[in-house]
Amino acid sequence: MKWQGRERSSNIEDRRGQRGGRMGGLGGLGGLGRGGIRIPTGGRGSRGGISSLIGIVVVLGIIWFATGQNPLDMLTGGSGTGPSSSASSTQLPAQGQDELADFVGVVVKETEDLWNAQFAAIGENYPEPTVVLFTDAVNTACGAADSSVGPFYCPGDSKVYIDLSFYDQLHRQFGAPGDFAQAYVLAHEVGHHIQNLTGVLPEFNRARQSMSQEEANAWSVRVELQADCYAGVWANYAGQQNLLERGDVEEALNAANQIGDDTLQKRMQGFAVPKTFNHGTSAQRQTWFERGYRSGNPGDCDTFSGNV
Ligand SMILES: [Zn+2]
Structure with missing residues (x-):
């Protein structure tokens, strides 16, 4: 992707090196009972109050196991206590991450330009999301999160959260190298922000409370x-801006393939359990990315009528 030298978004919140994701961010546990599935805080996230966290981790572990793990997520809920202040900055960003941060800033700016134009076309304003860069763990309005969950969107504070080390994981663990695979990840999370604005996410989060796990997954x-x-619509827009290089779209399609539920599950456990799929198969993810890319029109992204 030809991104160097382009303008960066002013909506990047750099929390790298801060310590987050501790008990303060969990607040009361009321959110769990109201259907908010919070991110597990096990592993590196449970620095403080380990014993009191165990119960939470077990409960969340069960939910997580049932729903399956998949990078690129959106959080439900959003009725959390809001971000709590973070402690001192002690760690420096890992080497090579500043260029990544610049890259993220440019991609986010390009998504802003696209969606500002789309909203303006229907006479609406586009409330731009904030993208938070963090390391290891972070407090969000959806609760405390650990970077092991991958990038995610929290509707409660309209922010996208990403630990840039995920990009290394995307390349090595998920077999999806390339800067346009990285751009796809961001554009997907921004897509959840669009859904928060159109009402798709709020409706889903309401409806899922009276659904079986299987229905909610579907x-x-x-x-x-x-x-x-x-x-995909954003990739089309990036093409119009002459940002695409040879192989870029293939990088995104490969990423969509590598993080399809069936492919992920087969890699992790040797077999796939379709009723636990909650992001779509590799074929479905590629198909819908490509549909958006070909048309460039978000109106062609109706995944709610008919079969997907
Ligand atoms: Zn997602």
């Missing part, structure tokens, strides 16, 4: 595929 797949389609 609905989640449609939500995720629409975010993939919106990422």
